[in-house]
Amino acid sequence: MARLLIVDDEIHMRNILAANLRQDGHFVVDAAGVIDAKDALSQGEYDVIVTDHKMPDGTGIDVLKIAMEDDTTTSVIFLTAVGSIELAVESMRAGAFDFLLKPFLPEVLRATVSRAAEHTRLLRENSRLKDAMTRLEGSSEIIGISSAIKHVREEIAKVAPTNATALITGETGTGKELVARAIHKCSPRANHSFMAVNCAALSESLLESELFGHERGAFTGADRAREGLFEAAHQGTLFLDEIAELSLPAQAKLLRVLTDGQVTRLGSTRPRKVDVRVIAATHRDLWTRTREHLFREDLYYRVVVFPIAIPPLRDRKEDLPDLCEHFLRLIEKELKVPKRRLTVAALNLLSAYGFPGNVRELRNLLERACIVSEGDEILPEALPPNLQSVLLSGANLSQGARGDEWLSTVPESIDLRGFLNSVERRLLLRTLAETGGAQAEAARRLGLSRSDLGYKLAKHEIKVAAE
Ligand SMILES: Nc1ncnc2c1ncn2[C@@H]1O[C@H](COP(=O)(O)OP(=O)(O)OP(=O)(O)O)[C@@H](O)[C@H]1O
Ligand SMILES: [Mg+2]
Known part of the structure; x- marks a missing residue:
């Protein structure tokens, strides 16, 4: 049994398709157009989508794109009228699983849907295996049998699947960056980028432009607009090493990104949405910095959500x-x-x-x-x-x-x-x-x-x- 979504503007067609496919025990939902399909996709997961091509509020390609944004393993089957073969080709290029030329036999539809459902199942199994593999590699790179290191590995496994900001503390050379990379590798963001920046290594102004980007002319020498690391790490992870060294203005901007997921480039007033998971590290005691008013208290509480302490080797x-x-x-x-x-x-x-x-x-x-x-x-x-x-x-x-x-x-x-x-x-x-x-x-x-x-x-x- 598979979960199917049928998208067609003609109610008669939807009913026939649904009745046909229910015979095979599939769970079928139908949508009357692109907008309707988008709604359905935001509410549930589907294995196979059967979509008409030309609809009043868009095309099957639009449906395909919306579906792929959500889950690239869903298989999409296009229904196209004879004579629109170029549309069929276009749909295949866009990533469709198959297309059926109208009119088609009910058995052909049912067989195609079964193949598509199997295809989706295999893709999902494959990606689950890949996730498990990455997880395994990620954790085995951290060597050590001490209970402290075992604990660190357990904490990584716990925090990785979440979006929580992890704060890694430890003396120099204890493996803070290694742990940050392991969290990224074990996380659902593993296939997106991992960006690292050392907040202690750059001057205040350089660091801000590095993190948040700048518009052309934002400062002398800014002859081109440039995206910052937050934008570059979209959907991935940004590792802020030595976070205690961030200047107070940069801390205020960081807080804004962490609270509403928006960055504003230097010299711009337009906030941009970013989806970035932040992992921070420091060799300092961040709470002491906070008490000394060198680190914002509100940011402290955001960053310290999930602390991981790596003890010194001795x-x-x-x-x-x-x-x-x-x-x-x-x-x-x-x-x-x-x-x-x-x-x-x-x-x-x-x-x-x-x-x-x-x-x-x-x-x-x-x-x-x-x-x-x-x-x-x-x-x-x-x-x-x-x-x-x-x-x-x-x-x-x-x-x-x-x-x-x-x-x-x-x-x-x-x-x-x-x-x-x-x-x-x-x-x-x-x-x-x-x-x-x-x-x-x-x-x-x-x-x-x-x-x-x-x-x-x-x-x-x-x-x-x-x-
Ligand atoms: N448990 C471990 N297993 C294997 N390699 C490790 C381990 N801990 C640290 N390393 C290695 O030691 C080196 C230093 O680690 P890393 O750069 O992550 O430390 P750090 O805490 O970020 O240091 P710093 O504070 O100086 O930036 C790296 O080559 C890293 O791969
Ligand atoms: Mg480091």
């Missing part, structure tokens, strides 16, 4: 192994270098580090490590000197430093377990060097049993020549 170290794996594969492809493996020692060193630049810093650091590593392994030595200082402070500790001075060399934020691991590795290596690789003596000096030492050496991937 608070979710369990994501490190997967992130490293992910980036190494990407880097190998990009730099065309052979496959590299991160040693446990290098991973330990990374775990002890605070990552002020978060995931972006991790990626850059691995890229450098891939370039400087010669073998197929990434050793701690391939990591930058500021990470090595974690090791050095461990060595100071082992030298029985007096007092707590050595503590000042430890980065402000560390992961204690990772830090202790790197100290342990350092001490093992030093002791083995001192004992010339003699494990029994090393175990004694470290106060470990032989088997404990063996276990620790294996854990740190330290290979010692057999004694």
Whole structure:
């Protein structure tokens, strides 16, 4: 059974068609012309439209266009009189499913409608599958197993199908833009554009013209009219990065777009309708900005409808192994270098580090490590000197430093377990060097049993020549 809409100005014709098609169990609604059809289409979804061509208030092509605006999967069948074959061709070009030349046999009509209904069903199934695929790809790009990242993925799935303005917060490099793109990809707007603008990167006047567009002569140098990002992102998503940096006048304009969906280009008085979903991001505390009167309170409440906070990487170290794996594969492809493996020692060193630049810093650091590593392994030595200082402070500790001075060399934020691991590795290596690789003596000096030492050496991937 399909939902059918019959459009014809002759009531007699409508009745015959409807009676015919109801025999196949279809649900049939009829419309007496283009305007009537538009009404019906705004009220319900149809699988197939059977439309006459020439009607007093328009043509079948008009009906087709109205139907396509709403849902491109609806199949439209044209009824044309013999002799108007060029109209039939025109309708096919415009995207009709088929046409029937009058007069036609009822069986032919019924068979054509069945084929059209099947066509619509397949198109819809296909687009559902595509949506699911995009959703899947979108969420799998965000790597991490920590509960914080799992939560972020869940929030993305929740907010994506809506039109709500999402506000993504997090330190630099935590993946705010990545999350914004994922929301877009999982949203019904996925097939339209995703535009991004960094509000902190442009001067006040440039930013306004970038966002809202300008008319010719709006300011010196505006020798041509230009649409802004809001118009360019029509039906899609606009990502406003560092939204806290927007000037107060720009905030007022943004509020207007968010409340009535209208933008006015600089130098114009004519508002234009836009349908844009806004996603904002900031590394600041927007509420503090609001209290300091640097951010409008009314805009604050609009923007903060759906907040997503991404914690810093140092608070979710369990994501490190997967992130490293992910980036190494990407880097190998990009730099065309052979496959590299991160040693446990290098991973330990990374775990002890605070990552002020978060995931972006991790990626850059691995890229450098891939370039400087010669073998197929990434050793701690391939990591930058500021990470090595974690090791050095461990060595100071082992030298029985007096007092707590050595503590000042430890980065402000560390992961204690990772830090202790790197100290342990350092001490093992030093002791083995001192004992010339003699494990029994090393175990004694470290106060470990032989088997404990063996276990620790294996854990740190330290290979010692057999004694
Ligand atoms: N969870 C993650 N999984 C995979 N890649 C990630 C993840 N988080 C961040 N990245 C990657 O790290 C880099 C930085 O991410 P992004 O640009 O989204 O951060 P940001 O928060 O917008 O940073 P900034 O505040 O500096 O603009 C990108 O290459 C991004 O793909
Ligand atoms: Mg960013």
